[in-house]
Amino acid sequence: xxxxxxxxxxxxxxxxxxxxxxxxxxxxxxxxxxxxxxxxxxxxxxxxxxxxxxxxxxxxxxxxxxxxxxxxxxxxxxxxxxxxxxxxxxxxxxxxxxxxxxxxxxxxxxxxxxxxxxxxxxxxxxxxxxxxxxxxxxxxxxxxxxxxxxxxxxxxxxxxxxxxxxxxxxxxxxxxxxxxxxxxxxxxxxxxxxxxxxxxxxxxxxxxxxxxxxxxxxxxxxxxxxxxxxxxxxxxxxxxxxxxxxxxxxxxxxxxxxxxxxxxxxxxxxxxxxxxx
Amino acid sequence: xxxxxxxxxxxxxxxxxxxxxxxxxxxxxxxxxxxxxxxxxxxxxxxxxxxxxxxxxxxxxxxxxxxxxxxxxxxxxxxxxxxxxxxxxxxxxxxxxxxxxxxxxxxxxxxxxxxxxxxxxxxxxxxxxxxxxxxxxxxxxxxxxxxxxxxxxxxxxxxxxxxxxxxxxxxxxxxxxxxxxxxxxxxxxxxxxxxxxxxxxxxxxxxxxxxxxxxxxxxxxxxxxxxxxxxxxxxxxxxxxxxxxxxxxxxxxxxxxxxxxxxxxxxxxxxxxxxxx
Numbered sequence: 088x089x090x091x092x093x094x095x096x097x098x099x100x101x102x103x104x105x106x107x108x109x110x111x112x113x114x115x116x117x118x119x120x121x122x123x124x125x126x127x128x129x130x131x132x133x134x135x136x137x138x139x140x141x142x143x144x145x146x147x148x149x150x151x152x153x154x155x156x157x158x159x160x161x162x163x164x165x166x167x168x169x170x171x172x173x174x175x176x177x178x179x180x181x182x183x184x185x186x187x188x189x190x191x192x193x194x195x196x197x198x199x200x201x202x203x204x205x206x207x208x209x210x211x212x213x214x215x216x217x218x219x220x221x222x223x224x225x226x227x228x229x230x231x232x233x234x235x236x237x238x239x240x241x242x243x244x245x246x247x248x249x250x251x252x253x254x255x256x257x258x259x260x261x262x263x264x265x266x267x268x269x270x271x272x273x274x275x276x277x278x279x280x281x282x283x284x285x286x287x288x289x290x291x292x293x294x295x296x297x298x299x300x301x302x303x304x305x306x307x308x309x310x311x312x313x314x315x316x317x318x319x320x321x322x323x324x325x326x327x328x329x330x331x332x333x334x335x336x337x338x339x340x341x342x343x344x345x346x347x348x349x350x351x352x353x354x355x356x357x358x359x360x361x362x363x364x
Numbered sequence: 365x366x367x368x369x370x371x372x373x374x375x376x377x378x379x380x381x382x383x384x385x386x387x388x389x390x391x392x393x394x395x396x397x398x399x400x401x402x403x404x405x406x407x408x409x410x411x412x413x414x415x416x417x418x419x420x421x422x423x424x425x426x427x428x429x430x431x432x433x434x435x436x437x438x439x440x441x442x443x444x445x446x447x448x449x450x451x452x453x454x455x456x457x458x459x460x461x462x463x464x465x466x467x468x469x470x471x472x473x474x475x476x477x478x479x480x481x482x483x484x485x486x487x488x489x490x491x492x493x494x495x496x497x498x499x500x501x502x503x504x505x506x507x508x509x510x511x512x513x514x515x516x517x518x519x520x521x522x523x524x525x526x527x528x529x530x531x532x533x534x535x536x537x538x539x540x541x542x543x544x545x546x547x548x549x550x551x552x553x554x555x556x557x558x559x560x561x562x563x564x565x566x567x568x569x570x571x572x573x574x575x576x577x578x579x580x581x582x583x584x585x586x587x588x589x590x591x592x593x594x595x596x597x598x599x600x601x602x603x604x605x606x607x608x609x610x611x612x613x614x615x616x617x618x619x620x621x622x623x624x625x626x627x628x629x630x631x632x633x634x635x636x637x638x639x640x641x
Contacts (some may be wrong), residue, residue, distance in 0.1 A: 099402070100380070102377070105376040351627075354625055358619050
């Protein structure tokens with residue numbers, strides 16, 4: 088008997104994966120949390136039926152949401168990760184020797200527990216209680232409203248803008264992100280698919296550009312996500328990701344990210360340029 | 365009643381699309397040819413059950429397989445397209461005012477007929493009998509073996525390396541491509557997914573690099589294809605695609621391709637760099 092699970096990426100499109108077994112399935116206060124083992128992607132975290140990350144391709148998302156902003160900032164020391172319950176973003180963040188502290192605020196403790204148990208290669212920095220990492224289970228929106236001028240880089244590693252992630256795509260949230268950053272701070276948010284979430288991207292880009300002198304969208308190829316193409320949006324008070332000196336990049340031991348990719352990922356096809364014009 | 369069609373991209377992974385209706389289904393001497401109308405991708409050409417192109421995203425593939433080589437060559441006049449039965453590659457080729465002739469050799473006349481009938485926006489240059497285009501229904505492998513020193517650019521717009529496309533991925537075919545090109549000629553071939561066809565890419569890259577002084581792989585984001593990431597391999601006798609002067613590019617009226625994308629698409633993530641090392 089073959090088991091297949093289909094994620095409906097839109098009303099009319101699905102990605103269907105052959106599944107070896109369901110390793111965990113449970114309901115938290117916020118969402119249904121599951122881990123399945125698939126033949127193509129290996130173990131995957133699934134929230135409310137939506138594929139979040141897999142051991143096959145997680146490195147792409149996590150390297151690109153972390154190293155692009157951290158290599159853009161001249162001296163990132165205090166980092167905040169909102170969401171990121173699987174631990175992949177903090178694992179990449181602590182590769183930067185100059186980072187002094189990584190606060191992580193995840194709303195759903197069950198996601199962290201399940202990731203530590205079933206996705207140890209992703210949650211490595213949480214599992215080992217990395218000394219630079221402080222994990223707080225709580226509301227990232229509230230945390231951001233209370234923070235002021237204290238972070239060099241904020242990484243918004245959220246799920247889709249439905250369910251618990253919804254309030255992380257509002258002008259009010261972006262105002263609080265701006266306030267929580269230092270005078271030369273910058274932030275990055277995962278901002279969905281340029282093929283399938285064009286209205287969302289158009290709006291959030293405009294909202295971020297209204298607050299930050301530098302707003303830039305960049306791309307990464309992630310087979311697990313709709314269309315295989317994902318975008319991230321950066322708002323920066325001072326540093327321009329296109330002006331980095333590639334020769335000065337730290338050794339990061341990455342499988343996707345490198346200096347050339349850092350620059351190339353900001354070069355947008357015409358249809359995406361038009362989207363954020 | 366909802367109709368869904370699932371393309372199995374690997375043994376363990378499928379893309380499933382909601383279908384409005386099947387517009388055509390028939391058997392040629394070479395393969396099963398179908399056109400379906402889908403809700404997400406619009407009308408799609410399907411060969412032996414494999415999605416070939418859709419009106420939603422065909423521009424990406426066709427712009428990238430044509431404009432990257434044609435903008436790399438200083439003065440491309442004589443163009444050969446192998447395959448490309450849907451007509452998208454010749455449609456893009458004739459956008460270049462300097463091109464004098466485009467020969468197209470497609471093995472399967474039914475693909476051309478069906479594309480002209482059901483995919484008029486893709487087959488436009490065939491439908492209008494564009495004066496620069498000569499269409500020949502025949503064997504591209506044989507045509508290549510007989511050609512010598514006559515083309516500036518050859519575009520191998522083939523299907524997967526199973527079925528009729530198989531002989532287009534061999535060292536012998538590449539030797540004939542080399543022979544068919546002028547002394548400063550170059551060619552490009554679609555070379556599948558860097559996530560799912562790594563062995564194929566490793567081998568063909570090595571075979572092409574053994575013949576051409578410049579061999580380069582480049583990327584495009586195509587939601588219809590496995591993993592959403594597709595690669596193309598260029599073998600060039602003289603011109604380097606990285607050395608083009610972006611300021612001199614012609615006006616092409618494209619939705620994906622532009623000068624910045626031309627340069628960025630050659631910047632490879634580490635896992636692809638390692639593949640072709």
